[in-house]
Amino acid sequence: MNALNMPPWMKGLSGNGQALAAPILIIMLLAMMILPLPAFVLDLFFSFNIALSIIVLLTSLYTVKPLDFMAFPTVLLISTMLRLALNVASTRVVLTEGHTGPDAAGKVIEAFGHFLIGGNYTVGIVVFVILTIINFVVVTKGAGRIAEVGARFALDAMPGKQMAIDADLNAGLIGEPEARRRRNEVSQEAEFYGAMDGASKYVRGDAIAGILVTVINIVGGLLVGMIQHDMGFADALKNYVLLAIGDGLVAQIPSLIISIAAGIVVSRVASESDIGTQVISQLFAKPQVMYITAAIIGGMGLIPGMPNLVFILLAAVLGGSGYLLQKKEKDKVAAAAAKEAAGPGGAGGPGGGAQAAPEQEEATWQDVLAVDTLGLEVGYRLIPLVDKTQGGELLKRIKGIRKKFAQEVGFLAPPVHIRDNLELKPSAYRITLKGVEVGTGEAFNGQFLAINPGMASGTLPGMVTTDPAFGLPAIWIDASLRDQATGMGYTVVDAGTVVATHLNHLITTHASELLGRAEVQSLLDHLAKESPKLVEDLVPKMLSLSALQKVLQNLLAEGVHIRDMRTIIETLAEFTPHTQDPSDLTAQVRVALGRAIVQQLFPTGGELSVMTLDNRLERLLMQAMQTGGADAAGIEPGLADTIAQQAASATAQQEALGVTPVLLVPGALRPLLSRFLRRALPQLKVLSHAEIPETKTIRVTSLVGAQ
Template identity: 80%
Template sequence: MNGFKLPPWLQKIGARSNALAAPILIILLLAMMILPLPAFALDLFFSFNIAMSVIVLLTALYTVKPLDFMAFPAVLLVTTMLRLSLNVASTRVVLTEGHTGGAAAGKVIEAFGHFLIGGNYTVGLVVFIILTIINFTVVTKGAGRIAEVGARFALDAMPGKQMAIDADLNAGLIGEQDAKLRRAEVSQEAEFYGAMDGASKYVRGDAVAGILVTVINVVGGLIVGMVQHDMGFADAIKNYTLLAIGDGLVAQIPSLIISIAAGMVVSRVASDKDVGSQVVGQLFAKPEVLYITGGILGGMGLIPGMPNLVFLLLGSSLFGGGYLLEKRRKNMPLEEQQGAAGGGGPAGTPGGGAAAATTPAEQEEASWQDVMPVDTLGLEVGYRLILLVDKTQNGDLLKRIKGIRKKFAQEVGFLAPAVHIRDNLELKPSAYRITLKGVEVGSGEAMNGQFLAINPGMASGTLPGLVTTDPAFGLPAIWIDAGLKDDAQSMGYTVVDASTVIATHLNHLITTHASELLGRMEVQALLDHLAKDAPKLVEDVVPKVVSLSTLQKVLQNLLQEGVHIRDMRTIIETLSEHGGSTQDPTDLTSLVRVALGRAIVQQLFPGTNELSVMTLDNRLERLLVQALNAGGDGTGIEPGLADTIVQQAANAAQQQEAMGLTPVLLVPGPLRTLLSRFLRRALPQLKVLSHSEIPESKTIRVTSLVGAA
């Protein structure tokens, strides 16, 4: 039959029948409550109800994960409504035709009634009530409690699971499609347990309804039989008790079966085996357990008055089973013995005992899998900030971080590593910290649901709230409620939400530490990207003229001073031109800066031809040139002179910033590297340019002299 296909018209009929199955079934259930049914129809539906309950139980037993039977809550509702509809239909037949005999409501009810009652109506009624109580009090109540706790834990764990999925996605461990499937599975798991918690109430109500229906059938039958049909009390109690208990039993047995199935589904632990394989593999896995149990039963069989034959037979059977199991384990390979000791399940399956827990730990050797790589960029958040990274709860921080990386790549010139996000319970609830290669480089607090009003220096008035500072730039700020946002903006404050605060801080730190983010892999990726357009250029320069490590050092030097490396073609061409005469990364960096002069000036002075800069006093310039010639690298600068340069440069930079200008110091070419390296730590906002980096089309306006008396 390989390759056999149904005709198209038959496939359409099958698809439509599947779609119409549920509406037709619901209409039939409602019709059974309203329309009278003959005895044969009742037999057919009661038999179908029993078959359906057995199918549900077997499906639950062979289910590996609860989500594999995701339709179970709906099945539970439909089967419950089916039993109630049959109870209504059978009650109508019992009360109207019960005087004719035990077969009035069909052969199924009569057979179940005779089977349970056995000639004693009192015993039959008690047994029926016991079955109902077992279903209501033990099975259904326990399954409902498990489903309730499972739903609560599933909901509590959902943000953490969503963060783990997003972290794997950002790290590139999974694709977007896999992330969607895992997110859907997480939400479906919570919805499933919540639905099971509610659906279990159907079965509890069904058990109560079964008792009431049985009592009504007995009492109502006695009244109808004795008053309307002139039956004697003995005949009426015989007929109607038989029918009532048979009707209740034929409904309660499927109810008990489905309740057991519900308990099986919600009480199982996640594994790659079905329930039967788990129970057999874990309950009868140790011959020692069988030996001890067999000995106890054998000892009880020797006590006078006990059923000696039964106990001795069971004890010897357990001894024999333990002997066969031990013999089988001796013939197993070592790996299978360890699996059997663990209960036949996967690693970590409960029930393996102390031996299963210690044996792998004793035999496992350390491997390279135990060495965990350090995340290049990491973001750790307190539990109150988890909502900011949870897409299902409208968290937009992940989207902002993706935008930051894209903007960084477009402006700076290379792709920053992915940001690994995780929760950290050791942090304050509203705190976060940013790590670079496992080391903290920034931290702060973000109040979810509030706004940060930042004073850029021109704000007027005060606002009620938590006084703090902007974590990215250190400006004075206040955390305010959402209702004060408009007032704060009218006063001149810059108002941002919690996600923007974290994203801005992260963006600032990524830009500041760009040189540390540019590793060997990123440089190679840059070359591969450039090789798509200029393959011959890349092939002739790297590694023939300059090595990959030298190129990386030159690019890192540029990034340390805030120079973008988007123009890789110019950088490679400059290295190709001068790489034969020097391999010193510092000298090559200076030559590359000259080639990138127009881009550097455009970056510092966008949209203007007049460059307002600071310069060195002539006497200070001569002293520095002498110190450079004496020390080679500028180490000959006297400490007092160094302090004076730093102080005067700081004052001049403040004046530049007060006028709304970028603080730029213009110096001769030989001094640029020295002063840039010297002033970078004390004045990171100050940029140092050389005369050779200024395009001829630009005009220079000196605003202040550093070193003037």
């Protein structure tokens, strides 16, 4: 029967074969407890139990983080139930067939009884009790305690981790799928440690049950052998004690292995390497430690009566290992120095004579270095934030910043060239635009910046500073004060977020300078994929690429996004036959984008709270434009100072009300006042009446120039 002709129910079974493993295992466990099993089947299951415990131990050794083995609590429960079921099945066989000889319960139990305890009952009982104590008192109890503490800490840290995920999502550093994955990982971590805390109780109960089962097997076996089968005490003791101890050992050894695996899983710290690599690279990594240990062991070997040969041999091995480690470190340093010193003309002349002075090469065009559009320079203490090998989170954040910028503003910002600068302070950084510094600040790796948004209560110990992006009062605090600062109303961010936020703010502020001809051409090429005729008719037939670039830069300079390139191109195609002036074209494009501009400034509500000009001031400005042109230089200095002061006062009132400061003016005055007020009040947006959609209601909150 091929797959096409297979019935639906059979296809479901074949496709979900792994899902049937759990029901089959449960049925098998119940059958082992109820049905009598032959000795060969017992050997098979005991061997499988040992193999399963070894697989679990090796899997725990090679996991990188606890959640990589998320099924471990369930595996722990299943393995415990498997051992108990085997105890029940083997007890039945021991009591019913034990009089026939030591191989009555299978070869595995006989082998453990003979080879591990050597046929000596006292030794067997002592070994069994020691293994049970180690498993019950040491390994399982410690693993359970670690799981309990880990579960408590995971639950306590859950709100903070969720808030950090939400903050990264709101900042655009991660997307919704990544945020969902991180939230699931946080909840799974708490559930895992909680499940491990509960599952460890099964192992402790298994250890107690192992002791009771062994005692019952010995007592019951003696009674069955002497009463039912008329065996002598010595013969019954020989058979049943050997079988009972072998049965107990064959169950306790896999149990001990599983308990060790549980301790390894819950006690390890998550990293990018498995436990074996961690131990070797950290425990045997320092030559000084090896030398000191070798000296101590060697000194003990010189004491009379000590095993001198063993101690001295071990000391020699440790000393040799330390020498090899030290030599390896020196070779690395020498290789790095040689690589740094190597350069053109650095090799000696032929014949092995004195090294000739390097000949100065002629200057070429390769010596002309291109200026990076965007650059980030960091001090040496901030290198871990931008070093990929050290898990630098700032690199991921910068990628998220560029992606968010492209989605919101409408074009792809140039890549950020990152390098270290030893001339800066150790914790300082500098942001450059076309080789010129546009922002600088300090960020202390390992500490957190508590920013006071204006509602924080109380003060915190730390270094007082200001937020480099927005100038808000802030304090650099230790990580231990993070939760306290959050509870007091501070906005707490790490050093990487401080640098990323500052960079994001500067990129948004200087968006017009980042839009070059290459970016404009890329925008046109992207739009031409959907509307090739629209782009072809405008550029370069009606409007040059440089004029289009100037219009887009004018929009970006005033904080207008250019995502709607279709509307921008269509508007330019309509008005370009009448004028080629970039300022006039920008005004027409702003009117076409009016709904988007207002939506950007007032995301919610149908009423717009704005400021306007007094009628007398409006007439004065119109007269100044007629005499001096559309330039702020045409405004009389005293009047310009009065306008700036009153606009600043009205802007402060708007911000106190929680409203975006917007000045509504006639269309003819808008370019003049926008250029005039932009430098002193960058947060103030100047709109014209024509840019307000008809569906919006205007509410005037203050007049500029009323006094």
